[in-house]
Amino acid sequence: MTVVRIKLNGVPQQHEVEDRTLLIHYIRENARLTGAHIGCDTSNCGACTVLLNGKAVKSCTVLAVQAQDEEVTTVEGLSGDFNGLSPVQEGFRQQHGLQCGYCTPGMVMASTALLRENPNPNEDDIRHALEGNICRCTGYEMIVNSVRWAAENGGGK
């Protein structure tokens, strides 16, 4: 067991967990933030994507102890001027970039990370930036449009 301290969405957390605890379970079951989801067990689907020190990572493939003293941002940690939604979140709403909503937090976080690195991505950039995230509902085109919408509405700032 290890006491793991993580600054989660700006709030310091401290939980004693088994060393093998995956970051996704630390977030969901210890810190009780259930926005990030689990969709597979082989690091393929990306539903668990969060930002670790600003970089998109799959939190099912990171141990909580590896994030010791680091900063983690989940979908609950985003905010912005669109009725409280960030440009990426609002882009998904405007462009119907989600249906069942299960992969969505991962898609939103991967898109957020993309726009921080590349504020004006083209379609190809977006598709490749999201290649680690599987959506079974949308067929992706509307997700691409969502990210473009975000880029055009301050998402890259």
Place this chain on the structure above:
Amino acid sequence: MIPALFTHVPVTTVKEASDALMHYGDDAKLLAGGHSLLPLMKLRLATPAVLIDIARISDLRGIREDKNKLVVGALTTHEQIENSPLISKYVPLIGAAAKLVGDPQVRNRGTIGGSVAHGDAASDLSVALFAANASFVATGPKGVRVISAVDFFLGFWTTALNQDDVLTEIHIPFAQTPNWSYQKFTSRSQDWAVVSVAVSGSNIILGAMGEIPLRAAKCEEAIASGADLEQASNFADEGTSPSSDTRASADYRRHLAKVLVFDALTEAKQRP
């Protein structure tokens, strides 16, 4: 799925890591980014009792110039390699290969050291590093060894690293030739290589055509003796032993090797 129980042992120096490896013996594995090891542990294909976490050894991070070579710390991530000006200036082949590893999230966590130490014959970086004449620096109880790529990959998921070795650096000589190419054939955009080929100068290295990255020796000889690219690439699968799996049959891999070698040689030749 969930890894079996283990104890996490964080270390901050190579010495500590080395000592811990000796102390825990075969029960221990090194943990860097975890992107080769943790997936295996989650499927319980690996069940180490101790994970020696080397991620915070700051000496093992970063890329620097050293005379006629780049020294890449084993903990350098794929993403750092992909975006490194030094890499793109001196060994662009490596950057091109790093860009095709996994997906962005994987590249943000996965490390060059973890990737090569895993010993996977389909590893993009292993194939490219082999072609780039890289060498691998291991620190063991008896000191530091520098292992050439030729001697590094030994068999299925097996490298020249001993259980008590810490892979610390990868040395990549500045490319002596502008003629390089990295070709990767996948079943879908983000996927393991069905077959990959790295070309750097006269080196032609194949990925996923056997248990380890393989030199396409017969192609290299053919080129050296003046064969045209099409003739030479027809030898691409000689001496290989590709497997058949859900992604491709051995026959198809042999065919792809020829196609990819031709494409790689063609692209390499076209570079200024």
Place this chain on the structure above:
Amino acid sequence: MSLVGAKVLRKEDPSLLTGRGKFVDDFSPPNTAFAQFVMSDQAHANIISIDVSETLKMPGVLGVWTAADFISFPNLPGGMTDFERPVLAHDRVRWAGEPVAIVVAENRYQAADAVPTVLVEYETLDAVTTVEQATAPGAPMLFETRKSNVLTKVPMLDDLEKHFAKSHNRASLRIVNQRCAVVPIETVGCLADWTLDGLTIWATTQAPHHLRNKLASWLDTPQNLCRVIAPDVGGGFGAKIVWYPEFFVAPLLSKWLRRPVKFMQTRSEAMVQMTHGRDQVHEIEVGFEKNGKINALRMVISQNLGAYGDPTGLGLATLTGWMAAGCYKIPHVSTGFRTVVTNTTPVAAYRGAGRPEATFSIERIIDLVALKTNLDPVKVRQINFIQPNEFPYETHNEAVVYDSGDFPQALDECLRLLDYDAAKAQQAKNLADRNAPLIGIGFSCWLEIAGFGPNGSLEGFGHLASWESAQIRIAPDGSATIFIGSSPHGQGHETFVAQIASDELGIPFDRISVIHGDTATVLQGIGTMGSRGVPTVGSAVKVASERLMVRAKKIAAHLLEAAEQDIEVKDNAFNVRGTPGKKVGWSDVGLTSFQPLRLPPELQAGTLEERLFHESPNFSYPSGAYACVVEVNRKTGKVKIQKMVVVDDCGTVINPLLAEGQVHGGVAQGIAQALYEQVSYDTSTGQPITANLIDYLIPSAPDLPNYIAGRITTLCPNNPLGAKGIGESGAVGSPPAVVNAVVNALSSFGVEHIDMPVTSEKVWHAMNGRK
């Protein structure tokens, strides 16, 4: 302004976008224990013994249960006599992945540790994974009491030989519609909490009442004490209609342990436990004339059911047979089928369920006829189309009467969006250029049977009935809450229902809430499946609104001292026609409805509530014309989709945004089936070899194209909205367009057919004349 037909943004989204959605695994009441199945690692074996002694010593383990513990409970509902599925395997395991025991521990980590310690001793039996193997002489029997692996067999009534003999030419094709994994990104799971007040179970289901009804009777508990909640559900696509054993076992474990028990599949478990889809083989014969006119079509369907006959799985081949002739007027059609058990994961509905299979085959056959007659595939389609003036069109099966459509117009619109001539010009140019990829152009003109609502249409699949329900309640402030019996998992019911109701009631969209997915609050419902949402529950909402408005107008007329027939509703208020300014707000009407002193004498308090069970007189038949242009790499065989044109006719569109989203998603799944996905087994051992998302190839964003979407509209005459449903369209229509395009690209190699998934390797073999 009418909201029906407008691109209204979804009510569902803000919660889902901020991580405030509530999926089953997001609920964790205090003291929740975690359950995990011990799965069979054998495809076919007798269970000799199960040793749990080590397991019981493992940290955190609360118990292990096997079939013996459930002996007083029935088999899972919905199976066929002699082929029923036990809740846990006893005596015999019939597929690798079948649950043989269930371990409960304090948390999921401890459960995962404990599961491998359960030691099951097996006597291995020969396994069969295909219909061919299962029906071969001497094949091992899955169920000893029956001397056959064939569950049902409906032979053809007529082999049509006399009609084939009269045709100018005939051709045959064997088509394999491969097994697919459904893979909603949320796996199957549940949280059961059986307290002294009864059972509550949160479950990943498309049909909570469907589950509640069977679960209560299985548990021998009255339905009032058995509450099923489908919270946010992360995709279903058919696989979450099923009565999974965990839904039946978890409540008992909760009762016995006196604490909440959660079960959540890992993806690797889901790949072998969640029902699969498709897996049919068709033997087809077609007779046709020189001009491409088809005289006769014969199709024999073999359905691989997996290890047990799921009630939906058993019905798939019937639907395929019904739709065998597609949108074509074929004078003589004969179909037959057999359903067969094998040592594989059970097969049930997957987006389209039986209809993509029919569509794929008839659309491949049309292209085969074009090839044999040397005619343009477009011409062969056009000459065989049912014409717009021929509806209602009675097919070869009396249950199937096509409602409406305009197939020629849909194809014309598709050709326009495609620019067929330009595509053909590029095809010819590339063919002549050795360094250019081969171009292929493929079409699919399709229609499907949808809007499952007519009485009798779902009962055969194990459902209570086929209507759908809606209940509207007006609150004292004039806002509305609508309870619907169909609970969505991504389709956007909260939005489209509010749009329909807003138009009818004149209540603003934001003052209408939609409640679903809870058997304690929604009186009774059927479920979300078979492209039935808008046609059934949408119609229920429309008609219920109309009925409620009669009384609302009475109240308004009474308050305004005007005649009822002069009242019109607009902008959240009731106005008197011809008397501007004379009006009363919905808030006042709502308030009045609860105040007997202010109500007209014939109405009573609470009158503004309306409940309606909508029964449909017929199915709906969405249709469309799709086209695909592919590039085929001559050296590797790799296929790239250059253009995907999708023209749909789903009748009335409530929300174009949602409709287009449904089409995109369906087309993506169809392309995935055409090019990437296949569940594979080692045919000698029955072991699954695509049991995780590394080996089962789901395409991601760079693998799929943009969709050029068009639309034509012919109204459905069988419901008050004129809507046909759209959920399955894309998955039904797209696979043959893609495969036809690839085969078209390879026409110079004499290729007539390639089975899905059309991988690079298969194309390479085809180009090299190899099988």
